[in-house]
Amino acid sequence: MRNIKISSKGKTTAVKVPSENDWGLVVEKLLPLIRPGTILAVQGNLGAGKTTFIQALAKALGIKRFVPSPTFALMRSYKLPKTVNGIHRLVHVDAYRLKDELELQVLDLDEELSDGKSLLVVEWPEKIEKWIAARESRVIRLKIV
């Protein structure tokens, strides 16, 4: 059982996820809020279910490949087979190994997202809070408790 809080543009919605097979409930609530250029900040402890949630999201976006953890690689990207809400690509970033937003510069994320057609999902956003906060208008925050 997990409680999820989705915050976007000052509004917060709560969703309950009874079991690990129910992350689709969160994806359903989320999809209408997602636009090209959206930054989805996914916060939750180790073992909270971030990976399982992101796999459910990827599946809903039509991605057939596995979405393995990007902790080591820092970033992985996936082309969507069909455009969803104007989104062509999912970029998955994991800030777990980063100390702060300055270390994020190795990824050149702004360049990576310059096509304006990607959805960025960030795990451990608290590590790069300044970078996220500077783009607040595009940010959806998802907190797993």
Added chain:
Amino acid sequence: MAKKVLDQRFKVLSIETSCDETSVALLDYAERGTQYAVRLRHHETATQIPIHRRFGGVVPEVAARTHVAELVSLLDRAKIISSGKRSTFDAIAVTKGPGLATALRVGVEAARTLAMLTGKPIVGVNHLEGHLASAWLVPENRRRWEFPILALLVSGGHSELVLMRDFCSYKVVGRTRDDAAGEAFDKTAKLLGLPYPGGPEMSKQAKTGNPKAFDLPRPMLKDKSLDMSFSGLKTAVRVLVDKLGLESKHAVRGTRYDLPDLCASIQAAITDVLVEKTIRAAKLHRPKCIIMVGGVSANSELQEKMARCVKAELPDVRMLKPPSGFYTDNAAMIAAAGLWRLRKGKTDAWKKLDAEPELDL
């Protein structure tokens, strides 16, 4: 028949900059008839981690910049240009991916520049192929080497079962669907409050523990596929730590429950999955030899369990030695994989070679 690009004797200069390590190696190769000899003449690795700490992340693009600074001094110390201004190598091998784009580019650009200036052949190497070749750097393994070979590649970023039919011929037959095995070690260690790096610390603690003390899940063990999953283990460990009523900071003191028991149980769960999937893959694909490579292959419990199970269940299969000294990222293994390619006449055009951050095997 492959085009012959080099003599039977040649020296490969290799460069690896895919992640945190900058590394340079020079490998000698000599061939006569069906016999060949390999000698690592020079090998030096500089790790970036302490530099990252010193700068505290203040310098933008510090990873790439440090690779640049380190690489130049590593190449200088490798004496790749002799006093007569002649190069001391005959070919260049460089990691082209997978890895961090900005970091990879430093190595690739340096290698391209050297290829342009010296006119020597250049070959781009897959970092994962390098790990596979690390086992071949062990002389005893070269004598016993026979295809097909099944490789378990386990590190902080990878958990893959690779079937090698020949040099440069690979098929991934199984892989992790979420976390890598090394990541599973590091993250569960963190949940227990163990200091970084968690993997080696956990196996140290596990030495005196009972691996059956806690019942932890072995995901997908019953599943017929050769894929693995380690993400659920974090959740299970977290639930267990919560149930034991402990903050992770208390766990490390081991006052209220036995930390070695918990470490041994986690290690057993991870290694059971790795060994079981390897044995299953071997029964399906019938290799002549099995190798284990990558950072996690240094884990002694994994080495022992694998050797024991291969002996018991696959009596006709040779278990080759772990790549001692070449577990983590290094240029020697890139030279070896480059050599495999060069022997087959495979080279790249320096004008076209580029970093491929999301390269797969």
